[in-house]
Amino acid sequence: MLINKTKGKVWTGRVKIADTFFKRFRGLMLTPNVNYALVFILPSETRLNASIHMFFMLQSIDVIFLDSSREVVDLKRARPWRFYVPKGGAKYIIETPVGVIDYLNAEIGDEIDWEVEEERSAIPSPVEALNKIGIKNSNGTISLAEPKPKLKGE
Template sequence: MLVNESKRKVWHGRVELADTFFKRFKGLMLVRNVNYALVFVLPAETRVNASIHMFFMLSDIDVIWLDSSCRVVDFKTARKWRVYAPKKAAKYIIEGPVGMIRTLEIGEGDLISWSLSEEKEKAIPVKISLPEKLSFESSNGVTMAESVSKLKTKKA
């Protein structure tokens, strides 16, 4: 979720962080349907570090540049196959779907905050005990049991 603290406007989309070199390098390139925001944490607050390219982008995006105090220094809808640099030095860049700027009613000097979307935990394989006649260790990969009722009555 992104919040324009100055105007009390909220964008209720998913927000992810690009805080490593590889995540910043990939950004939103080759993403077909940009339906989330990506917050870039830059190593230094400069105009050069905050410049972006739209090469290999499959759609236009909204871009918001913030200084180290999270105040908007520039914003625009970025078009495919172009290069952009903010008017002033920036420490953070927020890239997201077109319409995000309008929803947040962004203006220069606005204070922006965000809360990251929770990552879903990955599944962890767990061993469980099975009834005697049921096994996943067959030679052909297919498991058969005589019948569910026999398994239930045998256990009871």
């Protein structure tokens, strides 16, 4: 979810984080239907390194550039096959579906925050699966092995 703290507006869509070089490199390129926001966390606040390209994008997006205090320094409706440089230095870039800037009523100087929903895997881990079906032995631990038989004299 994206929150315009200045105006009290909330966009309840899904938010993902691009905090590594490869996640930032991939961005939303070749994404057929942008239906979530992607927050880019840059190593430092800068103007030129916060520039974005729209090469290999299949649709337009809204882009919000934020400084290190998460205040808006620039807003763009970015179209495919273009290049954009923010008006001021940015530490965070939020790429969203078209219309989110209008929905948040975002303007330069507004404080924008986000909450990332924890993504759940479609395939549970083995421990999660065993916990759900309640396979436990007498001492409370999970074991797939048969219990060790007791020998005479034990």
